[in-house]
Amino acid sequence: MASLRAAARLRPSLTRMTPQSFLRAQRAFTASALKAAPSAAPSYITGEPAGPTIKTEIPGPESKKAIKDLDTVFDTRSLNMLADYTKSIGNYIADPDGNVLLDVYAQIASIPVGYNNPALLKAAQTPEMASALINRPALGNFPSHDWAEVLRTGILTVAPKGLDQVFTAMAGSDANETAYKAAFMWRRQQERGGAHVEFTEEDIASSMLNQAPGAPQLSILSFKSAFHGRLFGSLSTTRSKPIHKLDIPAFDWPQATFPLLKYPLEDHVAENQKAEAEALADVERLITTHHLPPCAVVVEPIQSEGGDNHASPAFFQGLRALTKKHNVLFIVDEVQTGVGATGKFWAHDHWNLDTPPDMVTFSKKAQTAGYYFGNPELRPNKPYRQFNTWMGDPARALLFRAIIKEIERLDLVTNTARVGDYLFSGIESLAKKYPGEIQNLRGKGQGTFIAFDSPRRDEFLKKAKGFGVNIGGSGEKAVRLRPMLIFQKHHADILLEALEKIVKS
């Protein structure tokens, strides 16, 4: 924190300004960040700027022109910022107007090791990658002779403890949906008496009519404010926001209460324990009484889109115990939390479970997707039951392998744990100083996976750009930080500085 305060003294005050002086101050701020940085540890990515550069408002004139043009062929109403990736580097995202922002949103938490990371660039330029790109196989039918090796030296090297198999997919939504499909097949197989028992004529005939028993009256249990994707099955388990769900038919699947913890945690111990116990009781009630029996519970280690809602390891241990007790599968959705961001490779590593989850889904920072599993009973009993044309993408699997190697080479999970602690302390100080502006700070000990609530969240995020920082939100009022794994102490200082300026402005 000393360096933060020292850095803060370098910056001009930004309170009560005209738009013109505001812009001047922003430029001065980013210029001083540039000057301040050389004393810091070197960036992991060579050539990364020492700080943000703000040249225009965002979007600036060039961006505005390009956005107007893009809108004729592509819906731009959710556009946040037009980017120029050829000029983006490391933790910094550039735009066509010459603005360069510290990016702690990172493509909705999906850039792992920095823009234009040289190691990834190298992997992208190998003959192996070119072949994977242009000779894309139907993996289930015609895998490449070296597919086992690609899996074994890449995706499987980071398989969660106890899970040694993977089913590859395209993105988070279908990773979850294929995991759900595996769960339904597993449950019906149990009901039939095992893998060797054939489908009945009734199963076969009714499945073709979308009717039970072939299309069973079973469910996946998820939690209130959960997000698991936006295709029809995954959206039925998503309960984040109405705008995600409105007008789309959904399965009548159950949603359990998620414990809404109060912060700071140390001041609400009993209350929070009670909330978690009640949530677990709700899960058990739904497992045992819902009219569409759940065959799996799916949960995010930290509810991300839903507003960065955390629960304790004890809660997740309880969930694992409940699912075991009732013979229900336990699916952990690590699409947003996985691949190092919480200071462990998988967020569920924080829980110290006795038995591993049954399936762990991944995507985003992996730049590919799928689900891990260990129990051989989760391989369906016949071929072509879990199948599609591409079943993932070997080019993206090669990229994930390069990402893993880069994470290991630079020890980036450790880095994220350490920098996360530093960043959390810094924001904690700010929260004490500005209790009306930074509320419910959460994510302590969870790497850089940190969030807080802002009473003026949307304005907060908009202002952040003016101070050279690209930040995202989640839920109704959370500011969510999702830096890359190459986010270092000197980046944290710039972010902390900007956060204070935003709050004060």
Add this chain to the structure above:
Amino acid sequence: MASLRAAARLRPSLTRMTPQSFLRAQRAFTASALKAAPSAAPSYITGEPAGPTIKTEIPGPESKKAIKDLDTVFDTRSLNMLADYTKSIGNYIADPDGNVLLDVYAQIASIPVGYNNPALLKAAQTPEMASALINRPALGNFPSHDWAEVLRTGILTVAPKGLDQVFTAMAGSDANETAYKAAFMWRRQQERGGAHVEFTEEDIASSMLNQAPGAPQLSILSFKSAFHGRLFGSLSTTRSKPIHKLDIPAFDWPQATFPLLKYPLEDHVAENQKAEAEALADVERLITTHHLPPCAVVVEPIQSEGGDNHASPAFFQGLRALTKKHNVLFIVDEVQTGVGATGKFWAHDHWNLDTPPDMVTFSKKAQTAGYYFGNPELRPNKPYRQFNTWMGDPARALLFRAIIKEIERLDLVTNTARVGDYLFSGIESLAKKYPGEIQNLRGKGQGTFIAFDSPRRDEFLKKAKGFGVNIGGSGEKAVRLRPMLIFQKHHADILLEALEKIVKS
């Protein structure tokens, strides 16, 4: 056909042989194919072999070893053939045992312009591609400054007539599901009274509970034996085979009769017209009476996975008219038929519709996916309604652009139409010669999108490999041909020759 018959005289008879003599004959056959080829027109892909090479049974010893190893980490029960893509070229797929097969299955119809196509290799090695691979954006939030240009010089240059917008996706399943979502939002918006009418409190509250009206009791109408993907929404419209559907919960959506035409078409005109009229009547009945009103009809131009079932342009014109009459959207699923295989860029170009389909979905040979649309009302009325993190893949969009350029450069759609006619005539002759073995030949005038039924289909496909050809099946008994767009007359001759050998063996 003259050249086919001439080529046939070169080959030894393969009927009634011992396994040893069978293998010897196969070798002789492929050797003679190699000799015969130089007289043919040059291949589009330089370096393509003149014919197949069979060195071992398939899988051979090297493949068997690798498959056994792969099975420890990847379900290999649907494995058809282990491939070595570094040695595959043009129309030819290689394996680790040195076998090289003429590939008319082409990764389930998804390789457009040949293995290791030099133009695609060049595109895969550009700095632009490397950047797209390693700097993958959240497209809806942070599109690249040149995304409009990538769309406009690529995907949109081949947009079906009347459709000038695209929503990009990852694969066929989610392309269809996002199109379905657009349809549901469109219908509910109409019911509300237009894009300007806000959601009701009841809409909002019920959507979060997966209940109507927020999660509406509406449906997508599809056809018996249709295939539209295997995620939960798309699988609810898929009616191909029980193995695709068993044990997976499904929406209670309606399925209409698909006309099962009799062949040869010219001998069953009245019967087939009646079948199509009945199917249309069934569609109208379901649109007007189903308890979950359909807001869209989805149809494949040729039912592919379901067994290569065709219908006439008149049928599809009738379908378009019916959907217009009842204010239901018309979605054409061109995932397998699109991108040139039927001798037109889009198979629905064969229909001469008065008004274009409302949405056309694509994937496979495009090597990327999505849906085209034209009506601005199909853009949802608010941002973030049709949204996900990646929303497609710019790397794959660049590849599709290169594919399109290659198709144009070599005029491959015309090639496919022409070679398709030649191939169809050749198989027609074989069907007359072997009426018990080649039945219900279909796909006349549909490029190389040709199929026929075999009473011993699975055996047929297996034997084909021994004769140097990789062929796929569809439905219960169809042999489906899905050559690449670079499939030429001399490849057709090799295929025809092999087909006869298979039938005779």
